[in-house]
Amino acid sequence: MLPVPPVNSFASDNVAGAHPRVVEALLAANVGSAPAYGDDPWTARAVKRLRDLFGSDVEVYFTYGGTGANVVALQCLLAPHEAVICPATAHINVDECGAPERFTGAKLLDVPTQDGKLRPADVEALVRSLHGEHNVKPRVVAISQPTELGALYTLDELAALGDVAHGNDLLLYLDGARLANAVVALGCSVPQMTSQVGVDALTFGGTKNGLLYGEAVVFIRPGLGERARFARKQAGQLASKMRFIAAQFEALLHDDLWLHNAAHANAMARALAAELSGLGQVELMRSVEVNSVFARLPAALVPVLAEWSFFWTWDVGESVVRWMTSFATTEQDIAAFVEGVRYFVAGREGAQ
Numbered sequence: 001m002l003p004v005p006p007v008n009s010f011a012s013d014n015v016a017g018a019h020p021r022v023v024e025a026l027l028a029a030n031v032g033s034a035p036a037y038g039d040d041p042w043t044a045r046a047v048k049r050l051r052d053l054f055g056s057d058v059e060v061y062f063t064y065g066g067t068g069a070n071v072v073a074l075q076c077l078l079a080p081h082e083a084v085i086c087p088a089t090a091h092i093n094v095d096e097c098g099a100p101e102r103f104t105g106a107k108l109l110d111v112p113t114q115d116g117k118l119r120p121a122d123v124e125a126l127v128r129s130l131h132g133e134h135n136v137k138p139r140v141v142a143i144s145q146p147t148e149l150g151a152l153y154t155l156d157e158l159a160a161l162g163d164v165a166h167g168n169d170l171l172l173y174l175d176g177a178r179l180a181n182a183v184v185a186l187g188c189s190v191p192q193m194t195s196q197v198g199v200d201a202l203t204f205g206g207t208k209n210g211l212l213y214g215e216a217v218v219f220i221r222p223g224l225g226e227r228a229r230f231a232r233k234q235a236g237q238l239a240s241k242m243r244f245i246a247a248q249f250e251a252l253l254h255d256d257l258w259l260h261n262a263a264h265a266n267a268m269a270r271a272l273a274a275e276l277s278g279l280g281q282v283e284l285m286r287s288v289e290v291n292s293v294f295a296r297l298p299a300a301l302v303p304v305l306a307e308w309s310f311f312w313t314w315d316v317g318e319s320v321v322r323w324m325t326s327f328a329t330t331e332q333d334i335a336a337f338v339e340g341v342r343y344f345v346a347g348r349e350g351a352q
């Protein structure tokens with residue numbers, strides 16, 4: 001009999017609902033009136049929590065979404081004749097409908113990589129190849145931590161990128177849509193992963209870690225956020241009822257909920273990979289570092305499995321799929337999914 005699909009699918013970490021404590025915080029914030037556009041006590045408290053986490057007076061701007069956060073941040077770092085050096089697989093390059101180019105006017109110089117990780121030599125090579133007003137002027141090195149391929153930069157690798165960026169008068173920008181997953185995986189502090197390795201500005205993700213919606217743009221280097229208020233408004237990312245984004249962040253940052261959520265998601269990905277390893281026809285592609293599992297499946301298996309419980313094909317040509325976990329993933333979800341994989345694998349083997 002066809003197994004029952006998991007309650008929580010493995011399609012992505014943004015298919016999960018919101019964490020109950022975040023929903024409670026929203027309900028608690030839903031009393032009376034409050035000043036709009038961020039002049040409210042929730043926003044002040046959430047900003048303070050983030051500043052405590054960074055251990056400095058970082059500038060914080062909440063936005064609705066991750067693309068919006070990247071757009072707001074990059075707009076503050078770039079002039080239209082400047083350019084961003086990023087891996088070809090970067091979310092800003094492939095998954096944001098060209099929004100960063102549209103809003104900044106700046107070019108993305110996308111570098112092919114093996115694993116989604118940019119190397120100092122990539123930056124050096126590009127910088128050396130560009131000169132004068134006939135070329136764009138590199139200004140930002142943009143990376144995601146973890147990468148879109150679920151890989152982590154070590155702190156040393158980040159520091160090396162920070163050095164090469166600053167050595168060439170570039171800024172280091174970090175897309176931190178899943179920063180929490182990286183922080184727990186590396187067991188480091190937020191400053192160790194950001195200010196201490198030379199990150200100048202970043203996004204701090206909420207949506208993929210238990211919020212209904214909401215991200216934060218964080219400027220570490222003083223002065224970089226000078227235009228942020230205006231950029232955020234122009235990009236349609238200034239929430240009128242800001243208290244509801246801020247209240248969610250306040251809850252997420254209270255009692256380390258953000259770390260617990262991410263640690264759980266990472267552990268669930270490891271558990272999923274462990275359950276699937278050794279299963280015929282499922283080839284796990286790389287070690288699980290955060291909350292994603294990449295696997296190669298026989299091409300014919302992908303559509304039937306995805307129809308049963310949806311997930312994204314990562315690389316159609318290579319028949320590589322991506323399964324993601326979140327704070328909401330349960331051991332029952334893993335058991336149900338693995339049962340389904342076994343069922344469809346057995347069906348194919350029986351048919352052969």
Ligand SMILES: Cc1ncc(COP(=O)(O)O)c(C=O)c1O
Binds near residue numbers: 147
């Ligand atoms: C690395 C990365 N950055 C940013 C985002 C945010 O995108 P969205 O605009 O969908 O919130 C995502 C979402 O998948 C992502 O994976």
